[in-house]
Amino acid sequence: MEETDPDHEGSEEKGTNPVVVILVGAPGSGKSTFCNDVIGAGRRPWVRVCQDTIASGKAGTKSQCLKSATDALKDGKSVFIDRCNLDKEQRSEFVKLGGERVDMHAVVLDLPAKLCISRSVKRTGHEGKLQGGKAAAVVNRMLQKKELPKLNEGFLRITFCQDENDVKDAVKTYGALGPSDRLATGIFGQKKQDSKVQLGIMKFLKKVETPDKLCDVNNKISDGIAAPKLESQMNDPCSMDIEKENKVTEDVGKKELLEESSRGDGSIHVLTLAFPSISTADFQFNHEKASDIIIDSVSDFLSKVDNGRLVLVDLSHKSHILSLVRAKAAKKNIDQKRFLTHVGDITQLCSKGGLQCDVIANAANWRLKPGGGGVNAAIYKAAGEALETATKERADTLNPGSSVAIPLPSTSPLYQKEKVTHVIHVLGPNMNPQRPNCLENDYLEGCKVLRNAYSSLFENFASIIQSQRNIKESNGNSRYGCSELPNNVAEESNNNKFSYGDQKSKRGGFDESERKKKAKPEHKEKQKDEKIDPKRTWGAWAEALHQIAMHPEKHKDAVIEVSDDLVILNDLYPKAKKHILVLSRFPGLDSLADVRREHLPQLKEMHAVGLKWIEKSQNDDASLIFRLGYHSVPSMRQLHLHVISQDFESAHLKNKKHWNSFTTYFFCDSADVVEEIDMYGSARLNDDEKLMSMELRCHRCRSAHPNIPRLKAHISNCKASFPSTLLQNGRLVFASSKAINPS
């Protein structure tokens, strides 16, 4: 995730600079409490400059605050600017206090508006004199103008807090800051792209996209079902009114469902599919667009299939996508008995939610593997090994926009406890550049894929309903347990007996071969394609490695070691303290794209040679951490494995491309490559050139930085632990304990 571990991002560089922390937050956001908590920790001398109390306990002027801050800094004290500072202009004078000798930070208390309001309303005798009923109006008005701080205003570090836990972490971080400690620079604690916070960051990163217009969303919901009130204008995407209103809709639906489920002996039980919103969480698909697609797909299903019920499930009452879908479903008069939304855990719908769902959809990954996070991890965990085994029997991989239904063995806890008979794995489009197959904001394609995903999911569900019906008709009631349904219901969606024909024609332009090209899990296709595509041509400068591989004896100065198959050499322009290349000597192996199963032994050898060299290197310096991998599209001809230490301390690391080629999915970890070649016969490349122009993020704590020099300043000090994905599958190589303690 984006957030840093407060335990790791703490003091990391010694210096004597005092720090000015500008608090940014509405009344009631907890600015004064924050200051007091940090000051109370007593690790360094702080002065809190509060405009509400600066004139002998009364409200004062901005210039009084500036003077007070300047005086404190002269005394070597650090300063909190405790005023709202909600827009850039309000902050600008204070930012000027920063400079060579003074570090300028911002801490943004971006808590839900309703929380700030309720605190403001409750407080009596607060220094700001903002009490009672006026508070709500004032807070709302102030939040309208909210303009979150950016690094380019002059901040070295910005910490965003969006809930109480974030605040606690920030208090801990600043509270632990000793007189000569300095904090890591950059942006910390930024959340998903659906908040106003991100808009500021997007601008700072010069990527002016338009994230969900939350205010518009609120207005639209209001138009549809609830009269707009003051609160509905708050920045909080789930304002109180809307939440309340939707809960009513939800409860009505649930009540009716429960009534129907409990009718008699189950013979009337309506088969129900529970599904999460596809692609809107980690895959960052636009909620507005996704909700439209859900509504369309649901309507389509309900009109074509006369049986079966659909439930959209999300974990939180605050779910933005659930709010949107509810509102739109109400507006479109969708049958509440056949489609409802539910807040709860999709793996405990029967036991905890009182909702028996025979079929649940899983937001799967393309490998159909457990783990990751969110719904996929939860479902695999809840279903136990039985689901893994059953899935493996049916399919190896999944293309975006498709689904596969898996009958759940009766041994699965999900079957036993929750009465789930089938899990349908479905894969939607990905808009998250940090995940494979990112569509890079191509919503034309994205919407198409998401529609395909839902129609495939619902087709699979329709097949299950039909099979169930067939069984009942031919065998009398429930001779089969649901998990013993014939295999045909588990095939990839298309051979169902329902009138989805027109659906298929809607898919025009996205046929199977195209899907495979996009999704790439079917690697066999690729070899055919390559016969059509002429091989890439290389510039003269790009032939250097090839020359070395073919004639290592002519380049003795560059080469460390030569064997019949491999050459090891120092990278001529190392991008870290240690950076070597393990070069294949096979003719015809220009890059990873050429590698096939027959090259697997050599790939394993390259990996082993790399590991051996790492071990040697770590004997000299046990603090070095290495990563081994290939560039998806190398600049130089002849397959070469990069073995690079993760300090990235090098004058040769100069630009965005250098950084991103080693720290994004463009870099294919050797361990993964070996696995992929073994399983699919070719490696999965992430060759989207947009990966090279991605924002600069620390490879450890994932904080964002405006340019290369600032990024390098940050990484030279960042001690945060690595993201969990890098800690898996041997992607990072740490010194063995033997090397650290050579006893």
Add this chain to the structure above:
DNA sequence: GTTCTAGAAC
């Protein structure tokens, strides 16, 4: 004025 990026040439 200085710093930084990005595109062209090699």
Add this chain to the structure above:
DNA sequence: GTTCTAGAAC
């Protein structure tokens, strides 16, 4: 891959 440099950003 690097170097060079115009011009954008600060």
